[in-house]
Amino acid sequence: MKNFNSLGFTLVMATASVMSSLSYAGAEDDPLLSYVAIDQLEKGLESDDPISFSFQAWVGYDMDKIWLKTSGEYQNSDDQDLEVQALYSHAVAPYWDMQMGVRRDIKPSPSRDWLVLGFQGLAPYFFDIDGAFFVGEKGQTSIRLSIEQEWLITQKLILTPEFEMNAYGKSDDELSMGAGLTDINAGLRLKYEITRKFAPYIGIDWSKKLGATADLARDNGDSINNSQFVIGVTAWF
């Protein structure tokens, strides 16, 4: 399964590079475009803090896109997370895309597969929202909601508060997930856009396990709260 991790990375990066090399013709109204974004690639400041990342990529047209999302965390070979989503994204409202597809949680083991029905877009007051409903094997269900905003301190110095929460329909003992709200995560990152497409940042990231999941973590001797200072980069092309 260790190989799967690097395979996952390779797949994502290979897809990304293929997509970014796609070209388009002249003054077409709706050319085939591709987009690869490293939303977060960061390391905690303490030496034993994990490296974590969140990437997304799409290829497609104004209304319809194939969308890949992947995120993960690497602490050590025994403690890592990696998930990949492959979605079809369709514009359904001026600011909203509906997304459906599949998700695989490659790490931790055992892996889990899900069907995804999500929505992504911009809510009033400029909240970037990514929400999804997941239906897994054996009738497991889960929801996730991510909210993010950008506060411009200057045109290039941008503070980004973000919030994410996850919930499970029923417990998954193998993965130490309890039914109900499993965890919340909040972050505050300050980036400086050297160009529109590249910005280093510093930030703080805080997460907390909740409810039954927190109980399971306590039983395993794992921490419930986790906070760290991070340094990272965000980029797109």
Next chain:
Amino acid sequence: MTVFKPSHEEQNKSSSGTVLSRRQFVFGASAMLALTTIPFSKNALASAIGQSLTQLSGKVFDLSIDYKTVNFTGTPARATVINQLFPGPLLRWKEGETVTLRVKNNLDHDSSLHWHGMILPTEMDGVPGLSFAGIKPGETFEYKFPVKQSGTYWYHSHSGFQEQTGVYGAIVIDPKEADPVVFDREHVIMLSDWSDEAPETIYANLKKQSDYYNYSERTMSDLFSDIKKQGLVNTWRARSMWNQERMSDRDISDVTGATYTYLMNGNPPAQPWQALFKQGEKVRLRFINSSAMTIFDVRIPGLKMTVVASDGQNVQPVTIDEFRIGVAETYDVIVEPKMEDAYCIFVQSIDRSGYTVGNFTSDEMFTAKIPDMDPMPILGHGDMGMNMEGMDHSKMAMGSDSMSGMEGMDHSKMAMGSDAMSGMEGMEGMDHSKMAMGSDSMSGMEGMDHSKMAMGSGSMAGMEGMDHSKMAMGSGSMAGMEGMDHSKMAMGSGSMTGMEGMDLSQPSMVMPTLGLAGYGSDNEIKHLDSENGPQVDMQSGMPQSGLNDPGIGLRDHQANYNRKVLTYADLKGLHPTHDKRQPTREIQLHLTGNMNRYMWSINGINFADSAPLELAYNERVRITLVNDTMMIHPMHLHGVWSELETGDPDYIPRKHTVMVQPGSKISYLVTADALGQWAYHCHLLYHMPGMFRKVVIK
């Protein structure tokens, strides 16, 4: 084809027999000045044309489109150019002659040249897919057409994004008859925008992040200063509509000085173009905006400008201090420098992200001071089609109840949802004189207490210039306005002529369904079902007329700087209206888009999915454009004139490109006297692929 070297004889010939007509031209010029202009002095001839544009004149022209490395920014970049010139050669034609233009395409892609604003046969119009198949790499296409007009025009590629990379040039056509405009010297001033980035990259960047080039967004310090000035509550209220609509009031230009270098005759501001004059001369400046995306504001500090032509067509002279020139528009102005001095031809982009300059001087040793740019415009609610700027709900009997009583207004379709309406409480001083009241909205406003509206007699007096012929007052709507005292309305006589036969004392008025020619549209604004969907982010609920509006960023220039700014209402044709027929029908087109997705369309339908707009041969039709976006769209109709209805039916000015202000509407008349297929589109290059229609006249 020869490089133009005007000989004394030629010029004398062209000026002979013109003395009378020139003097007849009422210009506000003294007889003294008129005398000094005739005949042309020898010195004026020597430098009649600006230094940098290379002029070609004659009847037969060989043009080639090639790649060329240019350097405007310190970094070499590849441009596409005509005859190795950037901008391309200035073509000088003579009205009444037939010109032949052999255009060779040496690019790797198809190319074309479109003669912008020329009235010509459809197959000579140069639009690939409509007029012809385009010019394939290595091939030559021969354009040949009679020149039936005179004035200042331009030409450009209509293929791909080649217009951005330099395939454009100026056209000046000398009139067959004596020129009614008197001048001693002329300069062509071609404005444009250059980017080292490939246009396809710019377009892709905008699709991925629509504010990619906007480095003037609101910041937290703006927020704090607003809170300091207005308090937390008022700031929250003022911001709430923008926040709820997910729109930016700083969204002025899609592509800005962040990537553009603004050029004057191909010169960046670091190396200003220089134009000479002699003290006391009347100098004709022919401004052409050949930008891909940039609307400019033009002024020459210290000099009044007298506008004598727009889009090549003579207009009644109007003296101003500043004018806005949309992409593809042309303006001819006359300036008369009275002193030996240097003046700055100052051309700032509408979003103030950059400028270009020319040094207009009596002596090559003089250099004019470059002024500071004006503050960046900030959009108001009116620019979203809601003229609720400073709306005071406390004075209006428009509580939540009465709002629901405004049945005729479809709030769900307004740019503001019902939520947003509640957020508008406390906006101060709503100016109803600026509200474009559609018939629906008026009839639906029965429940409103007019005496409490900012529409008392006092404010009515402030409605000067309000053109009631343009108010869509149906019989129903007037019935609802019984309480209004029309005798106190200060309606100019000009607008009254449009209301002949109307009896204001009658509570019920009957008006023709189509407004009279010259006065614009009376019709209600109807949004189509095709405007609903992910491709459209806004609909103007109450679009006001863009006619009297100097436009965003210029509205306070009269008050703040004592500068008179040209508006479209100032444009009246010099020559009587050619076609005096009334329009037999009206076509209402909505300019639509989704800024965030960077999608542009007409009536919510992009070009690829659209059906052609059909006009019957020789019909007289009114086109009303409603701007359901927050951007200005310079709309260009090929093949026929756009006769802008500026309030005088006898002198309707003819244009080829008409700016439609954000959240506003404007009307023009068209005589469909040119058979064939024509393009009709927004001339902002990156809006054009979607905001485009094929027009078929048959």
